[in-house]
Amino acid sequence: MKLRKFIPMAALLLSGVVFSSGELYAQVKKKEKSCSKKESCAKSCSKTADYGKPSDVKANDGAFKLIPLKYDYNAVDSYIDAQTMFVHFSKHYVGYLNNLNKAVEGKPQAGQSIEQVLKGLDMSNATLRNNAGGYYNHNMYFDVISPNGGGQPTGALAEAINRDFGSFENFKKLFSEAGAKRFGSGWAWLVVKDGKLQVGSTANQDNPLMPGMEISGQPILGMDVWEHAYYLKYQNKRGDYVANFFNVIDWNRVAELYKEAK
C-alpha cells in the first residue's frame, strides 16, 4: 500500500471508529477526493495573481477614455470568476474602446459624449454601432457590479419597481427572462422611459439609447449575456449566470442612476 493511502487509513483506525473494509475504503477515497479538490483550487486560485491589477490595463489614446474597474478581478469570484472578469475587462472592453476611438478619429463624434454618439447613430454604420455600443454597455455593466452587491433596492427605486412591476420578485422574473431568452449575444436592460421603468433586451452591442430599438429609454441597469460574460464558469447554463448576477448588482449605484435618469 502506498504511504499516502496508508496515513489517512491509519488515522481513521486510530480514531477508534470501526468500519467494514468497504466503508473504510469509501472514507479514504472521500478524503483523497477532498484533498485533490483543494489542490486544484489552490492551483486555480494562484492563477488570479497572474492577471495583474485592473489598474495595469491601458487603452490606446483617443477621444473616449477607459473607465477604471472599481474592484479586483476576483472580487465577485463566487458568482463571476476572476478569469472571466480579467478577459472581459482587459480584452473585450478595451477592444471595443480602442476600436471606437479608431472609428471616430477626425470625425464629429470625437467631440461628442458617448450618449450623443449613440442617440445620433447611423445604424448602417456597423463599426461605430458595435463599438460605441460595446463601450457604453460595458461601462454600465462593470459599474453596476459590486462585491457588496445583491439584496434588493430601497427608497425611491424600490417604490418605482413596485409601482411599475408589481413587486421586486416580478421585476426579477421579467429581467431574468429578458436575459435568458435573448437569442444569441446581447443584453438585458432596466430603463427609465417617460418616468416609468421598463425591462427589455437588445441584440449584440445594441442598447436602448440607439434609434429604433424595441426598448428605448435611459438605461440604469445592464446585464451582459454574451457567452464571454459567463462561459468559463457556467458553460451553457446561462440561466445560472443570470440568477447569480442578482448577487452582484450594486443597487445603491442603480438607485443613483435612477435618480439621474428621472
Ligand SMILES: [Fe+2]
Ligand atoms: Fe461583454
